[in-house]
Amino acid sequence: MAHQPTSARRSRRLVLGAALAASALVVAACGGGGDGGDSNDPGLTEDSIKIGGHFPLTGVAAPGYSEIPLGHKAYYDFVNANGGVSGRDIEFIAKDDGYNPAKTSEVVNELVLKDEVFAIVAGLGTPTHQAVTNFLNAEGVPDLTVSSGSLLWDDPKEKPMTFGWQPDYESEGKVIGQYIAENLPDAKVGVFGQDDELGEDGTRGLEQYIADQIVSKVTYVPGNTDVGPQIAELQKSGADVVVGFNVPSYTALSQLVSMKLNYKPTWFYTNVGSDSGLVGSLLEEFSKGAIKGSSPLAGVYTTTYMPQASEPDNEWTKLWQKVWDEYGDGSPLTNYKVYGMSQAFTLVDALNRAGDDLSRESIVETFEQDGSKLSGPNYVPFRYSEDRHAGIGGLKLVQIQADGTTADKTPVLQTDVGDAEIEEFTGDVGTPPESGIPGS
Amino acid sequence: MSTDSTTKRLLDLNLTRNLLISLAVLVAGMLLLESTDRYTNTQLSSLTYYAIAAIGLTALTGLNGQISLGHGALMAVGAYTTALMLDTETPLPFPVVALVAVVVTSVVGFVVGIGAARLHGPYLAGATLALAVALPSVALYFKGTFNGEVGLTVASPRPPEWFVSFIDAVSGEFATSSKYVAYLGLMCLVVALFFALNLRRSKIGRHWRAVRDQEVAAEIAGINLGRTRVQAFVISAAYAGLAGAVMAIVVRLAAPSAFTIVLSLSVLTAAVIGGLGSITGAFIGAAVLVFLPPWVTSLSTGSGLSDTQAAQMSPLIYGIVLILVMLLAPGGVMGTLSTAWRRARLRRPNPATPTQKG
Numbered sequence: 097m098a099h100q101p102t103s104a105r106r107s108r109r110l111v112l113g114a115a116l117a118a119s120a121l122v123v124a125a126c127g128g129g130g131d132g133g134d135s136n137d138p139g140l141t142e143d144s145i146k147i148g149g150h151f152p153l154t155g156v157a158a159p160g161y162s163e164i165p166l167g168h169k170a171y172y173d174f175v176n177a178n179g180g181v182s183g184r185d186i187e188f189i190a191k192d193d194g195y196n197p198a199k200t201s202e203v204v205n206e207l208v209l210k211d212e213v214f215a216i217v218a219g220l221g222t223p224t225h226q227a228v229t230n231f232l233n234a235e236g237v238p239d240l241t242v243s244s245g246s247l248l249w250d251d252p253k254e255k256p257m258t259f260g261w262q263p264d265y266e267s268e269g270k271v272i273g274q275y276i277a278e279n280l281p282d283a284k285v286g287v288f289g290q291d292d293e294l295g296e297d298g299t300r301g302l303e304q305y306i307a308d309q310i311v312s313k314v315t316y317v318p319g320n321t322d323v324g325p326q327i328a329e330l331q332k333s334g335a336d337v338v339v340g341f342n343v344p345s346y347t348a349l350s351q352l353v354s355m356k357l358n359y360k361p362t363w364f365y366t367n368v369g370s371d372s373g374l375v376g377s378l379l380e381e382f383s384k385g386a387i388k389g390s391s392p393l394a395g396v397y398t399t400t401y402m403p404q405a406s407e408p409d410n411e412w413t414k415l416w417q418k419v420w421d422e423y424g425d426g427s428p429l430t431n432y433k434v435y436g437m438s439q440a441f442t443l444v445d446a447l448n449r450a451g452d453d454l455s456r457e458s459i460v461e462t463f464e465q466d467g468s469k470l471s472g473p474n475y476v477p478f479r480y481s482e483d484r485h486a487g488i489g490g491l492k493l494v495q496i497q498a499d500g501t502t503a504d505k506t507p508v509l510q511t512d513v514g515d516a517e518i519e520e521f522t523g524d525v526g527t528p529p530e531s532g533i534p535g536s
Numbered sequence: 537m538s539t540d541s542t543t544k545r546l547l548d549l550n551l552t553r554n555l556l557i558s559l560a561v562l563v564a565g566m567l568l569l570e571s572t573d574r575y576t577n578t579q580l581s582s583l584t585y586y587a588i589a590a591i592g593l594t595a596l597t598g599l600n601g602q603i604s605l606g607h608g609a610l611m612a613v614g615a616y617t618t619a620l621m622l623d624t625e626t627p628l629p630f631p632v633v634a635l636v637a638v639v640v641t642s643v644v645g646f647v648v649g650i651g652a653a654r655l656h657g658p659y660l661a662g663a664t665l666a667l668a669v670a671l672p673s674v675a676l677y678f679k680g681t682f683n684g685e686v687g688l689t690v691a692s693p694r695p696p697e698w699f700v701s702f703i704d705a706v707s708g709e710f711a712t713s714s715k716y717v718a719y720l721g722l723m724c725l726v727v728a729l730f731f732a733l734n735l736r737r738s739k740i741g742r743h744w745r746a747v748r749d750q751e752v753a754a755e756i757a758g759i760n761l762g763r764t765r766v767q768a769f770v771i772s773a774a775y776a777g778l779a780g781a782v783m784a785i786v787v788r789l790a791a792p793s794a795f796t797i798v799l800s801l802s803v804l805t806a807a808v809i810g811g812l813g814s815i816t817g818a819f820i821g822a823a824v825l826v827f828l829p830p831w832v833t834s835l836s837t838g839s840g841l842s843d844t845q846a847a848q849m850s851p852l853i854y855g856i857v858l859i860l861v862m863l864l865a866p867g868g869v870m871g872t873l874s875t876a877w878r879r880a881r882l883r884r885p886n887p888a889t890p891t892q893k894g
Contacts (some may be wrong), residue, residue: 153847162844169843192833192847197687198794201787202582206830209575223686227789230689234713248686291676292685317676318685319796426843 137456139214146187148207149218153192160432167192167436170423181447197227204228214293218439222246233257241439246293250486260487266513269301275432275493277305284311286335289341291315298341305414331359348378363396369396370430401491404472405429406501411527412473442472445534471534475508476521554733565722570707572703577718583719586822588728590806592775598813600768601748604662606802607776613641616779619688619790630693636780638774645773653765668800674793687791690784721782809869810884820869
């Protein structure tokens with residue numbers, strides 16, 4: 097079809113087409129290839145390990161959560177400065193997904209296919225991470241220590257590469273339920289839950305112990321900031337204990353609304369929603385400065401599964417403080433940074449155990465074989481094994497004090513999903529090694 | 537020469553020309569997909585769904601003068617339909633699924649369009665904005681079907697035998713599922729493009745423009761204003777539905793948090809940056825959406841910023857680009873280019889000849 101285009105428009109279109117084709121060829125000439133063809137897994141070289149994760153660094157979920165990668169980075173810098181892992185430096189890339197699953201899919205594609213990371217670590221959020229687990233497992237990319245307490249990550253058959261990290265929401269609900277059943281047997285309990293896994297799994301755990309004490313269950317949809325009707329309903333039901341399965345901003349909102357309604361039940365919040373530092377600053381912001389003070393959450397019950405930033409005398413917190421002072425950005429140490437450093441510590445331990453013949457396969461094997469032995473600040477060991485990919489297997493119930501510290505209300509408790517008993521954990525909680533680096 | 541003139545007449549036909557353009561885009565797209573690495577392939581997959589949605593929106597806004605801030609929600613309808621239909625033991629082939637997604641979204645678009653036809657300017661923007669905010673919550677209330685906040689995981693369609701051998705013949709590579717998804721996206725885009733090209737030149741397209749430019753004149757000429765507006769909204773919604781179907785298989789998930797107002801605004805931004813009413817512009821706008829943020833982020837990380845700072849740079853640059861386009865080139869990329877081209881033509885020697893448009 098060697099026709100001569102007559103009109104200018106047609107020639108313009110042809111030029112455009114030609115340009116497209118030409119640029120495609122140029123790209124073909126320059127790009128492409130890239131397959132080294134050697135037996136080493138992506139992200140690994142003689143002297144480096146490249147890992148990455150997705151976090152909300154911008155947007156509504158960023159306050160608090162965006163500090164987790166800072167903790168990771170600081171700890172890896174600390175390890176690198178002390179010789180790295182078997183002579184390899186850890187390079188950590190945090191990508192922003194704005195807590196949007198569509199973005200998560202894009203940035204994880206970038207991490208895996210472009211940056212060629214060895215593993216995805218600490219990917220944050222349930223819907224966000226859910227968007228990429230199939231891809232990561234199909235690609236054979238280790239997907240370690242997911243930053244979410246959903247039960248979705250514990251699925252070794254379908255998702256052999258994916259491992260959870262924090263205690264699941266159901267176990268947390270069980271521990272809270274048992275405490276209320278034993279210590280507040282006459283209380284009328286209301287449940288304030290986020291309308292997703294967090295609220296559902298948590299409520300399921302709670303109901304195992306106090307189904308007959310629950311007088312009202314309300315849920316909120318994340319994004320809708322008006323929780324007035326829900327709190328009013330709890331108040332009307334006469335609940336004098338309220339258990340909140342919610343994220344930090346809704347802790348602040350529920351506190352604020354209760355103050356307005358002059359509703360003063362005993363509050364329980366799960367670990368996820370109870371960071372006093374963040375809730376305090378959110379409360380100050382939401383109330384336009386009317387509520388200030390070190391701990392607006394004084395008297396509130398919550399759970400912890402590892403030492404907090406508010407325990408400066410704890411050996412672990414001392415280590416985090418030291419690392420953060422040296423490799424942080426000068427801002428104060430927070431629980432989110434501690435969270436990140438704790439994950440990083442366990443990952444470094446696993447990398448060390450895999451040793452010289454580190455590969456994607458061997459790191460997954462390490463998690464499955466040495467799972468319960470992997471060290472970290474967690475009170476109760478991980479539940480990792482060939483049949484389980486669930487994370488930390490227990491926690492304790494604490495009450496937040498006026499000065500922001502916590503007082504223990506139960507010993508460290510070990511439990512699991514379903515009808516597993518809640519037992520006191522009698523094992524050794526452990527202290528960090530002298531060097532601050534596991535396995536050395 | 538008789539054969540020559542037949543060829544010429546054929547080429548003058550809109551249908552033939554549009555078919556050729558669409559085929560050219562198909563070939564160019566295949567060349568791009570086969571010549572770039574896997575990461576760029578996934579970016580191109582994202583580009584296809586943004587482009588499809590932007591073509592639909594640019595037709596609605598550019599040709600018919602209606603604005604919609606609710607296309608993200610319409611994409612959600614397409615995506616959820618796709619997710620639900622693919623979630624069976626033996627799912628139907630993707631083209632069928634995509635078609636159903638288009639039909640379902642069109643029905644939703646029809647309902648919205650009936651309301652939209654009565655509204656103008658900011659009121660229409662407000663109404664469609666409400667759609668964008670409200671519709672994703674439907675997934676939260678009908679949790680049993682839509683699985684609430686966590687959403688529905690979409691099983692990526694498996695590449696069929698013929699596709700694997702086709703790719704093997706073309707580039708000697710093994711066809712992965714993400715490659716297949718990229719090709720499905722491309723095919724959908726080409727089909728969408730073909731219809732859009734025809735639409736613009738057809739009676740329908742002329743009616744849309746007439747309604748946009750001069751309602752009274754259009755009505756006097758016998759055009760039913762309401763029906764034309766609803767029609768424009770339905771067709772635009774169909775595009776959003778197709779975009780949603782492609783998005784579902786590219787992202788592999790349909791969850792409410794993926795279809796927030798941000799998505800609606802992104803699609804609108806793509807249409808505006810490219811130039812409202814221009815199909816080429818829709819491509820350019822979609823490319824900006826897909827390629828600009830990672831480029832800015834890697835540039836910022838490269839220049840020594842921390843990950844968080846780099847992440848914050850990307851919306852900043854994006855905002856600046858949008859503001860600059862609005863201030864300096866309100867017609868978008870294609871609008872500005874065509875103005876410049878027209879001016880250049882006017883400046884050609886031969887000033888004595890009066891121009892056509894005057």
